[in-house]
Amino acid sequence: MVSTSTSQNSNIMSEMNEFGISIPKKYYNVVPDLPNPLTPIISPQTGEPITPADLEFLFPKQLVSLEFSDQRFIPIPEEIRELYLQIGRVTPLKRLRKLEEFLKTPARIYIKREDVSPTGSHKTNTAIPQAYYAAKEGVRKLTTETGAGQWGSALSASARFVSELLDTELLTEVFMVRSSYDQKPFRKTLMRLFGAEVHASPSNTTEIGKKFLSEDTNNPGSLGIAISEAVERAVTDQEAKYSLGSVLNSVLIHQSIIGIEAIEQLKVREIVPTHIVGCVGGGSNFAGLAFPLRIQFPEAKLVAAESSACPALSKGELRYDFADSGKLGPKIYGHTLGHDYKIPPVHAGGLRYHSTAPLVSNLLSAGEIEPRAYHQTEVFEAGRILTQTEGLVPAPETAHAIKAAIDIALEAKSSHEEKTILVSYSGHGLFDLKGYQAYLDGTLNNY
Amino acid sequence: MVSTSTSQNSNIMSEMNEFGISIPKKYYNVVPDLPNPLTPIISPQTGEPITPADLEFLFPKQLVSLEFSDQRFIPIPEEIRELYLQIGRVTPLKRLRKLEEFLKTPARIYIKREDVSPTGSHKTNTAIPQAYYAAKEGVRKLTTETGAGQWGSALSASARFVSELLDTELLTEVFMVRSSYDQKPFRKTLMRLFGAEVHASPSNTTEIGKKFLSEDTNNPGSLGIAISEAVERAVTDQEAKYSLGSVLNSVLIHQSIIGIEAIEQLKVREIVPTHIVGCVGGGSNFAGLAFPLRIQFPEAKLVAAESSACPALSKGELRYDFADSGKLGPKIYGHTLGHDYKIPPVHAGGLRYHSTAPLVSNLLSAGEIEPRAYHQTEVFEAGRILTQTEGLVPAPETAHAIKAAIDIALEAKSSHEEKTILVSYSGHGLFDLKGYQAYLDGTLNNY
Numbered sequence: 001m002v003s004t005s006t007s008q009n010s011n012i013m014s015e016m017n018e019f020g021i022s023i024p025k026k027y028y029n030v031v032p033d034l035p036n037p038l039t040p041i042i043s044p045q046t047g048e049p050i051t052p053a054d055l056e057f058l059f060p061k062q063l064v065s066l067e068f069s070d071q072r073f074i075p076i077p078e079e080i081r082e083l084y085l086q087i088g089r090v091t092p093l094k095r096l097r098k099l100e101e102f103l104k105t106p107a108r109i110y111i112k113r114e115d116v117s118p119t120g121s122h123k124t125n126t127a128i129p130q131a132y133y134a135a136k137e138g139v140r141k142l143t144t145e146t147g148a149g150q151w152g153s154a155l156s157a158s159a160r161f162v163s164e165l166l167d168t169e170l171l172t173e174v175f176m177v178r179s180s181y182d183q184k185p186f187r188k189t190l191m192r193l194f195g196a197e198v199h200a201s202p203s204n205t206t207e208i209g210k211k212f213l214s215e216d217t218n219n220p221g222s223l224g225i226a227i228s229e230a231v232e233r234a235v236t237d238q239e240a241k242y243s244l245g246s247v248l249n250s251v252l253i254h255q256s257i258i259g260i261e262a263i264e265q266l267k268v269r270e271i272v273p274t275h276i277v278g279c280v281g282g283g284s285n286f287a288g289l290a291f292p293l294r295i296q297f298p299e300a301k302l303v304a305a306e307s308s309a310c311p312a313l314s315k316g317e318l319r320y321d322f323a324d325s326g327k328l329g330p331k332i333y334g335h336t337l338g339h340d341y342k343i344p345p346v347h348a349g350g351l352r353y354h355s356t357a358p359l360v361s362n363l364l365s366a367g368e369i370e371p372r373a374y375h376q377t378e379v380f381e382a383g384r385i386l387t388q389t390e391g392l393v394p395a396p397e398t399a400h401a402i403k404a405a406i407d408i409a410l411e412a413k414s415s416h417e418e419k420t421i422l423v424s425y426s427g428h429g430l431f432d433l434k435g436y437q438a439y440l441d442g443t444l445n446n447y
Numbered sequence: 448m449v450s451t452s453t454s455q456n457s458n459i460m461s462e463m464n465e466f467g468i469s470i471p472k473k474y475y476n477v478v479p480d481l482p483n484p485l486t487p488i489i490s491p492q493t494g495e496p497i498t499p500a501d502l503e504f505l506f507p508k509q510l511v512s513l514e515f516s517d518q519r520f521i522p523i524p525e526e527i528r529e530l531y532l533q534i535g536r537v538t539p540l541k542r543l544r545k546l547e548e549f550l551k552t553p554a555r556i557y558i559k560r561e562d563v564s565p566t567g568s569h570k571t572n573t574a575i576p577q578a579y580y581a582a583k584e585g586v587r588k589l590t591t592e593t594g595a596g597q598w599g600s601a602l603s604a605s606a607r608f609v610s611e612l613l614d615t616e617l618l619t620e621v622f623m624v625r626s627s628y629d630q631k632p633f634r635k636t637l638m639r640l641f642g643a644e645v646h647a648s649p650s651n652t653t654e655i656g657k658k659f660l661s662e663d664t665n666n667p668g669s670l671g672i673a674i675s676e677a678v679e680r681a682v683t684d685q686e687a688k689y690s691l692g693s694v695l696n697s698v699l700i701h702q703s704i705i706g707i708e709a710i711e712q713l714k715v716r717e718i719v720p721t722h723i724v725g726c727v728g729g730g731s732n733f734a735g736l737a738f739p740l741r742i743q744f745p746e747a748k749l750v751a752a753e754s755s756a757c758p759a760l761s762k763g764e765l766r767y768d769f770a771d772s773g774k775l776g777p778k779i780y781g782h783t784l785g786h787d788y789k790i791p792p793v794h795a796g797g798l799r800y801h802s803t804a805p806l807v808s809n810l811l812s813a814g815e816i817e818p819r820a821y822h823q824t825e826v827f828e829a830g831r832i833l834t835q836t837e838g839l840v841p842a843p844e845t846a847h848a849i850k851a852a853i854d855i856a857l858e859a860k861s862s863h864e865e866k867t868i869l870v871s872y873s874g875h876g877l878f879d880l881k882g883y884q885a886y887l888d889g890t891l892n893n894y
Contacts, residue, residue, distance in 0.1 A: 086838070098611060161545075164548075164836065186633075189883050193835075388607050388642065391566070392565065433632075434633075437639075440636065
């Protein structure tokens with residue numbers, strides 16, 4: 001991309017949103033601001049903390065270095081900012097007036113619209129820098145897992161955009177949780193449209209996949225199994241590296257762009273949030289919004305919405321556990337249901353993770369986060385209400401956060417309190433209408 | 448909706464886009480500026496022009512009055528502007544720099560992004576005023592047809608939003624072309640999510656539907672048949688009126704909001720388009736952009752992209768023909784393939800119409816519009832290119848316009864001409880990935 005002075009100017013112009021806010025120049029890292037000591041990733045073999053050298057066989061070096069960073073602010077390279085601009089950042093901050101009217105609540109509800117990205121979710125925020133660093137370091141292929149398909153399509157698209165920008169060819173190979181692969185065929189097509197190769201996981205293309213299939217040919221899969229497959233592929237292919245869409249410190253750092261933008265947007269409108277809400281699977285969209293906001297608005301409550309089918313935050317045990325069901329990767333310290341926990345096939349595939357990002361668990365164990373777990377039917381009902389009032393169909397994952405926001409708004413109505421709720425609107429549900437169809441037909445399993 | 452002075456202010460503030468452009472206060476009507484005499488709609492029984500009284504049994508009065516208007520500018524009621532604001536207007540004007548770079552063309556390509564509406568297309572521009580006038584006049588239900596499902600979901604959503612605004616209950620009943628109903632089940636779910644009742648057309652719920660089914664139980668349907676069913680339902684239900692998503696003068700007037708906004712957006716950026724491009728089924732999104740632009744930029748070429756499977760503009764005969772295959776409705780004067788023309792089941796359901804809006808045909812017959820017809824495979828290839836370069840997946844209908852824009856940009860490259868192409872980006876293709884899947888699998892029928 002040749003930046004002439006003309007295109008520079010017009011970039012800068014189009015970079016400005018309605019309030020003159022531009023794309024952040026730095027990420028925020030919560031590590032120096034943790035309430036509890038940092039818990040390192042450990043090796044299951046030695047029980048010792050993983051070193052950067054241990055991770056570099058799996059991840060690009062720049063990403064590994066970020067993983068171990070204790071710097072509060074980390075500069076965002078200019079080319080990555082350009083790519084963020086290309087995918088539609090700064091994302092809008094929108095007030096849900098029609099939802100408020102429908103609820104007859106004194107509360108004000110705002111969403112940070114991460115659904116406007118090319119693949120419909122916040123996942124591009126970390127996919128772009130991950131693909132960028134990989135391509136810069138000569139990696140030829142990124143392998144990854146995906147639940148609902150949000151992450152896989154974000155990485156496929158980002159690899160494509162980075163390839164165009166750097167005039168190279170970065171491929172993607174995606175292992176997609178089988179229950180989502182079957183429920184959401186369109187996500188698969190979207191990934192292929194961006195040039196990715198996609199397998200249903202467990203697949204018969206890896207040893208770990210074959211093992212799970214031999215035990216149960218109808219295994220619906222899980223994020224844990226798919227991670228194992230993608231890791232195995234990266235380890236056995238010299239030119240490939242692995243890419244993870246959540247959980248890691250580095251991913252949470254990338255996602256901080258959500259919160260940093262939001263702070264600026266709230267500031268110019270003179271809004272002070274009382275509640276910060278996000279859904280939690282691995283934890284990255286929640287952390288992306290909540291961590292920067294926590295510093296700016298220390299009085300605000302942090303509310304994490306999760307699935308009752310996979311209640312790691314509210315019922316998980318805080319301990320070291322394998323990050324993946326296949327026990328190939330390292331152990332992380334988080335709230336876990338156990339790496340062998342069988343997660344029901346809820347439509348919110350992105351929330352089907354047995355554990356939690358260590359940084360999120362750090363704040364949770366300090367009492368700084370309030371978890372709320374929701375059943376599938378009430379979540380889709382919240383999605384229907386949002387659709388009918390605001391014309392926005394949330395992803396089932398995101399609908400958990402909307403459900404929490406609605407509950408808080410109704411509590412405000414009962415208690416006659418003024419509340420200002422800010423929600424991470426992590427993704428749209430246009431590929432999840434099969435779940436909505438089951439909900440409308442009354443055939444939804446209420447996990 | 449109670450507009451306090453505070454909410455007024457914040458509405459006005461959020462109404463402004465990055466260039467301070469606000470929602471137009473008037474629609475534009477091409478009738479006074481036609482190159483040829485206006486051709487009235489005629490009654491098939493009498494052969495005489497239809498009068499307003501003839502249409503009022505079918506449509507809300509306000510709409511009928513608009514249908515016969517010869518005023519150049521028509522005020523947009525404040526409540527409709529409020530609803531336009533709610534659905535995300537002013538829509539963005541975006542330059543496709545990455546596509547230009549990929550094509551290595553000196554041409555500049557801009558799109559007017561109608562895909563950002565809640566249901567993903569330009570159709571809400573007319574659905575909102577139609578639902579608004581119906582509700583104001585005490586209509587309880589709107590019946591309609593839909594091809595790809597864009598129109599049906601736009602009307603369902605708009606009826607919902609209008610019901611909230613006016614504190615009433617306006618229902619929708621949608622007859623969806625069976626080939627799309629089968630290919631695009633998610634559109635059906637979206638309509639239901641907004642509260643609509645949806646039938647596959649031909650259906651066994653109307654006399655005309657039963658007739659078509661008795662001749663061929665596998666009839667894939669067409670817009671013409673579905674129109675007949677929706678009209679029959681409206682005529683036989685006292686409290687229902689019919690709603691049409693294209694073709695009518697009134698619809699083209701509503702869609703002029705696209706072009707009026709675009710003129711303002713081009714002006715502040717000092718852009719002078721040389722080519723105005725849109726896809727044509729009935730003709731409303733094309734006319735919506737092209738008609739106002741034609742007055743402001745008389746030197747610009749108007750290019751209409753259509754399906755080779757349904758080439759009404761390039762191969763149709765200019766004459767009076769039934770607007771619907773069932774011959775229930777009136778006759779219109781347009782470029783027609785014949786009301787009994789069997790249209791192949793291309794994925795671009797919205798282009799499967801045997802005739803053309805009279806106002807579009809008026810300009811076409813005067814040599815003011817250049818039609819270009821495209822085969823299905825090259826259209827999906829254009830969609831893939833746009834996805835990989837810009838991260839935007841166009842609807843198959845819209846991909847016809849993108850194909851035309853790419854061709855014009857490549858012609859500019861050959862001839863070393865400076866060209867500035869403005870495209871009506873009528874809708875996204877996130878519900879059309881089955882077509883893309885067939886394209887990627889090489890199983891697409893190249894109609």
